[in-house]
Amino acid sequence: MLSHLRPYLRLSAFICGPSLFLLLSACGPKPETPPAVSNEVVVTIGHAGPLTGPISHQGKDDENGVSLALDQANAKKLVIGGKTVVFRIRSEDDQGDPKVGTTVAQKMVDAKVAAVIGHLNSGVTIPASEIYGKAGIPVISGSATSPELTERGLKGVFRTVGRDDQQGPAIAAYIANELAAKTVAIVDDKTAYGEGLATEVAKALKAAKVNVIAHERTSDKETDFKSILTRLKSRSPDVIFVGAMDFTGGPMLKQARELGLKSAFAFGDGACTDEMAQLGGPATEGLACSQAGLPAQAASKEFLAAFNAKYGETKLYAPFFYDATNVVIEAMKRADSTDPARFLPEIYKTSHAGATGKIEFDAKGDRKDAEMTIFRMKGGRIVPVSVMRGGISSPIS
Structure with a gap:
């Protein structure tokens, strides 16, 4: 019955087919654009110390020293391993208790922190450092003074203060x-x-x-x-x-x-x-x-000005925790890597002009020529x- 229209229908299909394809293509879903490759990498530095309890004033002081160093590093937009590094702090409360300290240490390892600045107490730092050592994560205390800390032959354990x-x-x-x-x-x-x-x-x-x-x-x-x-x-x-x-x-x-x-x-x-x-x-x-070190009042003017403006006067160890953090950052820069396996050996080669003076370590991880x-x-x-x-x-x- 429509035989007399077939030539026109074939012509219509020929003319409209490509147009219809273009129309459907314009209205249909567009191919996804590949996500831009980020040129930033987030690196987490751990801090552990007593943030509650009777010596929390000292633990918070230490935490502030670490935070200041990381804030200053972020302001410089450091490029390590070809990427701009954004440092973050993960601070954990060890309550000044060795048992809690080992739990905190395992949490740090599980969180894959690049390094740990802490702990405050020798009695907490010593057992915690066993856990960090097995994981290959460097730990630098700015306050633990017991000789035992660095007398166990454990690699990756340091301090920026002297010994008892x-x-x-x-x-x-x-x-x-x-x-x-x-x-x-x-x-x-x-x-x-x-x-x-x-x-x-x-x-x-x-x-x-x-x-x-x-x-x-x-x-x-x-x-x-x-x-x-x-x-x-x-x-x-x-x-x-x-x-x-x-x-x-x-x-x-x-x-x-x-x-x-x-x-x-x-x-x-x-x-x-x-x-x-x-x-x-x-x-x-x-x-x-x-x-076990120079007095906080003798820390560099630059450190004191920056710290006091943000946190008020330091209690005791903040300059040593600040320096410990910068020692890690400088080691990363020299190794051009934020991987502990690559930058940890560089910590032993440290010669850093810190807020508390020149910092170098001996083979045990003790600070050389520490003042009292x-x-x-x-x-x-x-x-x-x-x-x-x-x-x-x-x-x-």
């Missing part, structure tokens, strides 16, 4: 010479840090012919020290050296004065903070203490009075 077997003799020499002590009593908190430092101080005092008449032990959880102090009062030592952190040392000194104990007190770096005045009140005036500083509490602030380099003490005018 350097710090111990320094404060012992000050006790013997400047405090003119003939008799000294020792107290430690049973931690790797407190016990280790107390042992080194006792050893150095005995070598200097100072009579160590007692060695008492408490714990880092104790708050009542009256029984220990009562026993020490009966011995009347010229000086009492306490190996503990400030949250232990401050209350202990306060209780000692309440009991009428007249002995001078000396401490290591864990209690060498302005917080001692808050924790122990007027009783802390005149205490002596040591730090002696402080006294004056008017509620710890004030540096002398710096010891290579066994030679230089007064600070």
Whole structure:
């Protein structure tokens, strides 16, 4: 019936076919454009320390030092391995507890951080570093001073401060010479840090012919020290050296004065903070203490200006954690890689002009030529009075 129209239909199909194809092509889905290849890589640097609990003020100070270094690096838009690196911090709270510290360490490994800056306490850093070592992740502490940390032959473990077997003799020499002590009593908190430092101080005092008449032990959880102090009062030592952190040392000194104990007190770096005045009140005036490095006040002007503007005054270790972070970044730049397997060997070759002076490491991962500083509490602030380099003490005018 439509036979007379067939020639026209064939012509219509011939004419409209290509047009219809073009129309459908224009209306149909377009081919996907391949995504642009990113020229950025995110690199995570871990920080671990006590962010809650009685020494959280120190842990947060350290975290701020790491954050400042990473912020400054990001501002430079560093190109490593052909890509612009964006650094991120992963900060974990180890609560100053060795068991929590190992859990934190495994979390860092699972998160594939490039390096860890921490931990604060020697007793936490030592077991945690075993986990980092097995994973090939470098760890640099800006505060752990126990010799054991770097005496285990574990690769990839470093510190930007000195050791207790350097710090111990320094404060012992000050006790013997400047405090003119003939008799000294020792107290430690049973931690790797407190016990280790107390042992080194006792050893150095005995070598200097100072009579160590007692060695008492408490714990880092104790708050009542009256029984220990009562026993020490009966011995009347010229000086009492306490190996503990400030949250232990401050209350202990306060209780000692309440009991009428007249002995001078000396401490290591864990209690060498302005917080001692808050924790122990007027009783802390005149205490002596040591730090395993240059005082924070002696850090570079550039660091202090940047840190103080963002976070306020540093508590204690922030400059050393800041330097530790920059040591890692510089190693990455030299290796042209953010892969720990490639940049870790470069850390051993470090020669870095940091906020705390020149940083170089020996084969164990210890900082070479670390200075020791002696402080006294004056008017509620710890004030540096002398710096010891290579066994030679230089007064600070």
